[in-house]
Amino acid sequence: MNAVYGIANAGVSRGAARWGELTARLTLPLYVLASAGAGVATGAALGAIGGAIPLDGRIAIASGLALAAVAMGVAGVLGRMTTPLQCDRETPREWVDRGPVSWAVRNGVVLGFGATTRIGFVLWYAVGAGALLTGDWVAGALIYGAYGLTRGAGAWVAILATRRYPADRVGLFAMKHHYTALRVTSVHLLMLSIAMLVAVGG
Amino acid sequence: VTLRSQAGPLLAAVCSGAGIGVAVREAGPWAIVLVLVLTAILVGAAQQALP
Numbered sequence: 001m002n003a004v005y006g007i008a009n010a011g012v013s014r015g016a017a018r019w020g021e022l023t024a025r026l027t028l029p030l031y032v033l034a035s036a037g038a039g040v041a042t043g044a045a046l047g048a049i050g051g052a053i054p055l056d057g058r059i060a061i062a063s064g065l066a067l068a069a070v071a072m073g074v075a076g077v078l079g080r081m082t083t084p085l086q087c088d089r090e091t092p093r094e095w096v097d098r099g100p101v102s103w104a105v106r107n108g109v110v111l112g113f114g115a116t117t118r119i120g121f122v123l124w125y126a127v128g129a130g131a132l133l134t135g136d137w138v139a140g141a142l143i144y145g146a147y148g149l150t151r152g153a154g155a156w157v158a159i160l161a162t163r164r165y166p167a168d169r170v171g172l173f174a175m176k177h178h179y180t181a182l183r184v185t186s187v188h189l190l191m192l193s194i195a196m197l198v199a200v201g202g
Numbered sequence: 203v204t205l206r207s208q209a210g211p212l213l214a215a216v217c218s219g220a221g222i223g224v225a226v227r228e229a230g231p232w233a234i235v236l237v238l239v240l241t242a243i244l245v246g247a248a249q250q251a252l253p
Contacts, residue, residue, distance in 0.1 A: 073215070074212065077208050077211055077212055077215065078203050078204075078205060078208055079203035079208075114249075118249075118252050119249075120248070120249055120252045121245060121248055121249070123241065123244070123245050123248070124245050124249075126238070126241050126245070127238070127241065127242045127245055130234075130238035130241065130242075131238075134231075134234070134235060134238070139232075139235045139238075142235060142239055143235065143238045143239055143241075143242050144242065146239045146242040146243050146246070147242035147243070147245055147246045148246070149246070150242065150243045150245075150246025150247055151246040151249055151250075153246075154246065154247065154249070154250035157250075158250070174250050174251045175251065175252075175253050177251045178251045178252065178253055180251070181248040181251040184244070184248065185244065185245070185248050187211055187214075187215045188215075188241065188244055190212070190215040190216065190219065191215045191216075191218050191219035191222065192219065192237065192241055193219070194215070194216055194219025194220055194223060195219045195220070195222040195223035195226060195237065196223065196234075197223065198219070198220050198222075198223025198224055198226075198227065199222075199223045199224075199226040199227045199234060200234075
């Protein structure tokens with residue numbers, strides 16, 4: 001909802017007056033593009049770095065991570081959620097005072113990269129680890145780019161929802177489903193780790 | 203929450219994971235990428251529910 005706040009206030013910021021209404025209207029697309037772009041760039045870099053690791057090494061790392069993920073997935077399904085290592089902070093709200101273009105690009109890039117914000121779910125690590133261990137920059141860009149695009153596009157969905165429902169209600173709806181999201185991601189983590197063990201470790 | 207009460211979701215996750223693993227193994231490396239892309243979309247969507 002921080003993104004929704006930023007987008008909603010981009011039109012009334014000091015910068016918006018200077019850059020005009022058109023720029024303010026471009027905030028949301030710019031934000032989504034920046035988020036997706038940051039994801040693509042991060043994934044491509046991780047994939048390229050992973051390419052330098054021999055295939056046997058990548059398979060060994062993937063198997064080890066998948067085994068650890070099985071334990072965390074089972075614990076998550078049983079209600080013992082593992083708190084991921086994270087910075088646990090939102091992007092500064094003051095960024096909105098720097099104008100819509102600056103806000104959209106800064107916020108989009110930071111959220112599309114993800115690592116310096118609140119992560120919330122252990123499954124997030126599968127995105128980076130997957131991009132790295134594919135050892136291919138195109139595959140890495142696809143994986144992390146899909147994450148960046150989805151994280152940015154979520155604000156778009158929230159903005160659409162605020163046209164029909166009060167913003168507070170939209171925010172509460174998302175937060176009320178946090179536990180459901182934890183459960184779903186735990187089940188998915190378990191499923192993914194078993195799948196990876198069978199696919200690459202078997 | 204006990205192991206017994208969560209046996210259904212656990213079993214479903216393990217069986218579907220094994221099934222996906224076998225399918226991915228047969229289909230080749232790009233199937234792993236597809237699974238990871240879908241995972242990335244799920245993570246991005248789940249993070250919208252962060253408090």
